[in-house]
Amino acid sequence: MVRFKLNGKEKAFDGDPDMPLLWYLRDIAQLTGTKFGCGMALCGACTVHQNGAAIRSCSTPMKEVGGSDITTIEGIAPMHPVQTAWMEIRVPQCGYCQTGQIMQAIAFLKENKNPSDQDIDVAMAGNLCRCGTYQRIRAAIHEAAKLQAKETA
């Protein structure tokens, strides 16, 4: 039995311990905001937070989830400054990768409150967007950093 917290709620899972967190979230917990893109931690569409850090849920088996706090996009109270910035900059095209991008950006901005372009490139290089919205993602992360600074000021 794997026990953990999902978006603040206690959960228990007694299925296949090799099942990636992604498929638990999508097929069992029915939280579909976290997306399947590659299954190999190559694209970042499945990004969620484990104890506040961004992880790829497609490559995190349930047996490694025990005792941790998992937060998905559904556990982020809208509108988080990152989401607000995404709206203002009008980042998305198809939108499929964007929840993963947003989860990655939220975790990143906790560590780096005033990132440079290069910091952003490094932090976001694991998140693919086939529509090619990178320029807007970068702009939105700068914008979110500003919004967060205002919030805490």
Add this chain to the structure above:
Amino acid sequence: MKLIENVSHDVKRDFGQGVSRRGFLHGALVGGVFVLSARFIPEPLWAAEGEAAAPPFEPSLWMSIASDGTVTIVAHRSEMGCGSRTALPLVVADELDADWSKVKIEQAIGDPKYGEQDTDGSHSVRSNFDLMRQVGATGRVMLISAAAAQWGVSPKDCTTEPHFVVHRASGRKLGYGEVAAAAAKLPVPKKEDVALKERSQWRYIGKESNSLFDLPEIVTGTAIFGMDATMPGMVFASVEHPPVLGQKVKSYDDKDALKVPGVQKTLTIDVFKPPHLFQPLGGVAVIADNTWAAFKGRKSLKIEWDSSPNSVYNSGPYRKILEATSRKPCKLVRNVGDVDAAFAQSSKAGGKIIEAEYYAPHLAHASMEPPVAVAEYRDGKVLAWAPTQNPQAVQETIAGVLGIKKEDVTCHVTLLGGGFGRKSKPDQVAEAAVLSKQVGKPVKVVWSREDDIHFDFFHSVAAMYMKAAIGADGKPTAWLMRTVYPPIGSTFDVSAVYADDEMGLGWNNLPFDIPNHRAENGPADYHVRIGWLRSVANIYHAFAIHSFADELAHNAHKDSVQYLLELIGSPRIVALDLKGDEAEDAKNYPLDTARLRRVVEMVAEKSGWGKGSTGKGRGFGIAAHRSFLTYVATVVEVEIDSRGQVHIPNVWTALDAGTVVSPDNVRNQFEGAAVFGTSLALFGEITATNGVIDQSNFNNYQVTRMNRAPRHVDVQIVKSDAPPAGVGEPGVPPFAPALYNAVFAATGKRVRELPLSKTKLA
């Protein structure tokens, strides 16, 4: 009325089963099940039902207004990231003079009553702009008439402001919801009695404030893509497809697969009957309680496959065949003057002849959402939910495969996690329907990324041969070009070897002012499924044409932009010999070199062309290409580091797409096209060994990441009153040649094959 009836019917049938659609319905879920109640479409505005001479123009098909003022507009095109689901309703809302915040969008099912629904070819806005304007304007006239009757005044004395009819003299107002019921009883006015707004009166069309309708749902993770669609009681399926196109299952052992917890059973899917169309490929399906169990079970299958003639497919030798074909005379596509005579004359006079060959490999679409669908077969009917660009093709494909009537297939369209042409082909939806018939439950088929890349409808591999005779002024007196590749037509006709349908994609319409010109197309056999990929044959056609143009410029010791303008020549309408749809398009959208020159001049100015230093690892390149009736010029700046890695500090694009509905979204499309272009120019390559595709995931089929993407993309939109043209695809074709021309400027190396990663630059 039809729409209302159909929706109600579907509601009973579909929503009673709890199909999740919260993405479209903005949180209007009741106990987890959305009930399409009076709130959204309580009273039809349009009373066409029962009228003997119902006009062919049916506004009721496209919109309705509720008594609370909610305007529901039907989106009949799919949303895969290009913005048509927002753009077309915006056009209706503008002419209706609706308040956009009171507009709901209802995604249409696949049905011929909406006309053509294949969201491809960058034509959603172009082909529907006039109709959507008319729908909205007709509604506005009827609302005005209803309000005027209530006040006992002439409709001529009334006008509208967003969501209100206003009597000018008295200032009285009635909300759209208040007069909807009365308006519904009025006859639908004739087209000639409906005045469209002046362009200056548009509130939404062309405005910077427009943003995607689904934006809030996307950023909160509540938008529903195909991957997120569910049906109660559904099971999950993952399909092991034949590694080589056309292989059948000879035998298989599922003993170990069935031991995997959660695996229920395995089933076979028959191989397609040629031509493959959009039929399932065949193979062995693992049915399971969840996606993971299905994936895991599949890994334990032991399958012996039959042989297929396509196992001869090896990319290296196949390239040589294409190239050999391109060196010999091929089928004539377009002829101007006499190239043979011009080449002969040039040789005699000791003139210069330049030849070059270009090559581009297969590409995979690799949209972020792999193919996926959920379908239920019950009592000879199929209900499907799919991220499809073409719900009517879903109906046709499933009907064909299961031997049922097309009308008995209902296809709902979710949001698409990217499409790029892959999702015009609904083979995975047919798999779900076929499996559901066998299982007796709704089935969700999920393709892995490996499935997606192995079993794509690939962008074609292509070889191009170019030859020019150069006059004393450095300009070509003759230009011959041949293109050879397996055609998309092979998907529909096993004997198709010529790419007749792709010639309009940058090959039969060279806009250059050259007295002798011949375009040809050579035959090629297919061994994998070939399909449309964002901008299609324009990719390799533009690559060859604009690389070659730049080669000629260099040869003539001329500046690339100046030379390109000389090639384009004076402002004129280029005479083209076109047939069918292309001839129709040419009437409203003649090939106008003034517009092409303008985007070249604009992008040159914006990029500071000729002012930056070039050579020593830094360079600028240009290409200009018209596709999907939109004129685009792109300048790419490259920096090549000591390891030979290419960096792209800047891209400038200027485009003339005629009338634009949402400028910010158009800029987003062209910014994205630069990234898509970077992927195919730097990394994109699909190859086959003995008929099996060599690439499988993003580790060996790379697409651009943020750190390799152009650092800054500047997009300039020409302000134009011309009819709207395409925006989803046209940004892609000029990118690769502009990049390669920049690499030449930076290094002196002329690379003639895609992708650039195959050539060492340091």
